[in-house]
Amino acid sequence: MTNSTGTAGGLLDRVAKHRTRIGYGYLETAVELVIRKGVFPAKGLMKLYGEIAEREKKSARTVSRDIARAVEDLWECGDVKLLQKLLDRQMISGTSPGETIFLLANYLSGGKIRLK
Template sequence: MVPDQENVGSLLDKIAEYRTGVGMKYLEEAVRRVLEKGEFPAKGLMQLYGEIGAPDGVSDRTVSRAIAKSVKQILEYGKLQVLLNRIGMNDVTPGDVIFLLANYLAGGTIKLR
């Protein structure tokens, strides 16, 4: 069973201090797309970002920067750092966060591609 958009949003609500801005929207969409595909595009992340930005007419780089800013905000002010410390991760990338959130919601079944 693939979690729906509401579950992704609920998880972000729980870990983010503030869930505003386009970066959070893009982060939510990235997690949702990884869940739909059942795999994380480790080497095709910019392509995923391009797909996410296309409806808004923005580049993959714009999506990447917006997601990175939101991930930084979550790491600094949210509750994700507690989870990362628990599993022994210190330096994480936005891609790591997308994978971790999707994998968590999928019960550990997301494959790396």
């Protein structure tokens, strides 16, 4: 079951002003993988990045860096008020890439994501 926003891509389209960075695609894939698995790898985030890297024929470090840049862009240029409202969080500055992936996946899954 997903939230009324639908997919990770749909949610990112709503909150990001522009999704031109490759990292947004990796972020979308990371959120979808977490939703599909139902667990967030709190201590194994690089393994998640490695799964994406393998698909994209990139290094896990490249995927990590591109997701971090997309998350930074999301918090600097996106619709932060809408993002805070949807995630029910008030943040003065953005969240880490891992926390952002978890929060987006948890929101879209209706709060069903477990921490591993």
